[in-house]
Amino acid sequence: MARYLLRSTLRSCIRGGVALSVAALFAHGAQAQDAPADTRIDHGRYLAIAGDCVACHTAPGGKPFAGGLDLNTPFGTITASNITSDTASGIGSWSLQQFDAAVRHGKGPNGHLYPAMPYTAYAKMTDADLADLWAYIRTIPPVSQKVVENKLPFPYNIRSAMIVWNALFFDSTPFRPDSAKSDAVNRGAYLVEALAHCGICHTPKNALGGDSAATYQGTSLQGWHAPDLTNNDHTGLGKWSAEDIVTYLRSGTNRYTASSGSMTEVIVNSTQHLTDADLHAIAAYFKALPARTVEAPPPLPANNAQVEAGRREFVVQCSACHTSSGQGVTNMIPSLQSNPAINARSPDSLLNILLAGTTGPATAANPTGAAMPGFAWKLQDDQIADVLTYIRNSQGNAAAAVSAADVAKARKALGAQQVVWH
Ligand code: HEC
Ligand code: HEC
Ligand code: HEC
Structure with missing residues (x-):
């Protein structure tokens, strides 16, 4: 319960x-x-x-x-x-x-x-x-x-x-500081564990709602996936520098990603107002965490039917903004390349973003939060499944395919509209 x-x-x-x-x-x-x-x-x-x-x-x-x-x-x-x-x-x-x-x-x-x-x-x-x-x-x-x-x-x-x-x-x-760790890591641990409660969304829960041992390894909260925050290179923050984490928590975007959903609220209400020293302490804390021990799977081959169909869809629907390489435009359109949110084991956030669209946070550091339109009205379930399977298996990403049934389920759960375009 x-x-x-x-x-x-x-x-x-x-x-x-x-x-x-x-x-x-x-x-x-x-x-x-x-x-x-x-x-x-x-x-x-x-x-x-x-x-x-x-x-x-x-x-x-x-x-x-x-x-x-x-x-x-x-x-x-x-x-x-x-x-x-x-x-x-x-x-x-x-x-x-x-x-x-x-x-x-x-x-x-x-x-x-x-x-x-x-x-x-x-x-x-x-x-x-x-x-x-x-x-x-x-x-x-x-x-x-x-x-x-x-x-x-x-x-x-x-x-x-x-x-x-x-x-x-x-x-x-x-809270007890750990004398084997630096002052910054201890300060970050205090901020995160005693105040910011990042784990309430990012740590998987056990059957009774207590925290599981998989601390910060990512979990879904109905409709969104709060990704892995450990140092795993593929699904987590392994490739992010401490400065990348600081930039994200201050502005809502960085060279790897842009925030959406409840994370945007966290950034707007809370983390953008923290001092530079405290943001660096939080980053030091996460960089000191052990990596989630899961290897990146091999990507689906480029001639996989879904990947091929998704690539064609991507060129038509997405590349005008995201560019055909997925690199995006600095501070405006997030890069889709080697993006841990795209490699997440659950595609929940991606389904949400594709169906309902997303608006990035307007923060002091990035006052004009960019927006992406939703595609629920325009793309059928199999088209969305294909394009997501493509971005999850190209541009340095690799993750399980998304099925039309997954999209239909998310469309229903989100109350997103049916296609009206044809
Ligand atoms: C994730 C949501 C959430 C956050 C964040 C949160 N609260 Fe609460 N708080 C609640 C809910 C829900 C209740 C009512 C719980 C209940 O009735 O069992 C509550 C109850 C309380 C109460 C008891 C009030 C009463 O009349 O019994 C106090 C005091 C309180 N919160 C203070 C705080 C403070 C201070 C903070 C920030 C440091 C905070 N809360 C952050 C959700 C939250
Ligand atoms: C209310 C739930 C919630 C809380 C609390 C929360 N997050 Fe998140 N976080 C999310 C969700 C959902 C996403 C995925 C949204 C997206 O893709 O932009 C996310 C995304 C992120 C990302 C981007 C990861 C990536 O791979 O793109 C980072 C970094 C992050 N959160 C760090 C934190 C930190 C640090 C805290 C505590 C200060 C925190 N979060 C608190 C829900 C939360
Ligand atoms: C009009 C421009 C535009 C189009 C067209 C567009 N996007 Fe986006 N996309 C954006 C912007 C801007 C963001 C960042 C929004 C934010 O900050 O929350 C974004 C975010 C995303 C994200 C989240 C990235 C992350 O790091 O969390 C994904 C995934 C994505 N887009 C995929 C697609 C796909 C697939 C298509 C085509 C079906 C598409 N986009 C079409 C502008 C666009």
Whole structure:
């Protein structure tokens, strides 16, 4: 159950759009400036950005942190809480101890929280950071908005079921730096494991929704595949330099790829605002990870029927933008060559991009995020399957073929339209 809960929660986080106005987020800065202990509040605001609290705690079009984002699951709905300083509907009357209980221990006033709230990561936060985060959260202007968090039907509504889940999967030991590693790697580990919770999307889950041992090896969250972040050369970040990772997290694009889907939200709301030193620390942490031990398969031969048909489709539909070699145009059209997102074992993200199109993030570093149109209206299931099989087996890529049935399934799941072109 928990696996579905968590996955669909994320899906709805993604679907919810979580269109945060970063301007609105920073507008609180003006308020905070009047308050004492400015530096602690500023540091707390930075931690809230690194922890991306606003992504879940803001309803589409709603006031930041006022909650109300519905996280739909097959069992019912969990809604993210109002964490503004409103005393009646928010957490304005809470003490630091109550905030700590919720954020680092998963215990709210009504009992155990569901792990849709990433207390499993935040548990690693230091006492000083938790206190600074609270100092900032308290400055968020009150918004009166009553949220009923738990609308799950019986028996999933029983919060004490999480006692068992926590006993199995919740490691509440605080973060401990590893003296054998550099300061940068330790800082990166802290940022990623205690705050940014990258693993919530990139680490495969076991049957009960706990993290599997395949840390950061990539997994699908209904409709998207969050790729391998280990140093595997083919499916992961093995060929990326630390600087490539920094550029991607700051701007949403680099010489290998451009972000889409929920990753775009992560970059827009969170990573683009991190300091240069912290982005380099995150990159150092990922570059120090062992590679996923899976060899690249041989590509399908160029005379494979699907690869041939896909190449013809590519020339007609795609090469005007992506160029016939797949190299693209720097900072505008991402390269498709030796692209780990294309080599991913699951084609979920590619199906999503081809059917629905994609818009890259508009970041301070790259203000005009480029866009690609969707092809659902124009290409039949077998044409999309062929063109994806072609890009997965040319231009330095190699991965399993995509079938027309895969495309039909994705078309249905995404609610994408049927072909109207002929
Ligand atoms: C991935 C989504 C997600 C993120 C990110 C997230 N939260 Fe939550 N949070 C939730 C959900 C969902 C709940 C309600 C859980 C429940 O009712 O069991 C919640 C509950 C809470 C509560 C308890 C509120 C109450 O009234 O019981 C607090 C406090 C809180 N979150 C603070 C934070 C802070 C601070 C951050 C950032 C450091 C954060 N959250 C990030 C999803 C999220
Ligand atoms: C809410 C889910 C989510 C979270 C949290 C998340 N990611 Fe992602 N990430 C994705 C998805 C989905 C993709 C694939 C989208 C695409 O192809 O652009 C992705 C893509 C990436 C890529 C590109 C990989 C490639 O091969 O193209 C990198 C690098 C990355 N994420 C790093 C991170 C880091 C570092 C963090 C934590 C700071 C993080 N992600 C947090 C969902 C997430
Ligand atoms: C009008 C120009 C245009 C056309 C036509 C186009 N693309 Fe794209 N494509 C883009 C842009 C721009 C992006 C990056 C969008 C972003 O930043 O999210 C992109 C992204 C992609 C990605 C994701 C790359 C990554 O690193 O995650 C794939 C895969 C892709 N395109 C394949 C195709 C295929 C296959 C076709 C033909 C069926 C096609 N594109 C047609 C402009 C185009």
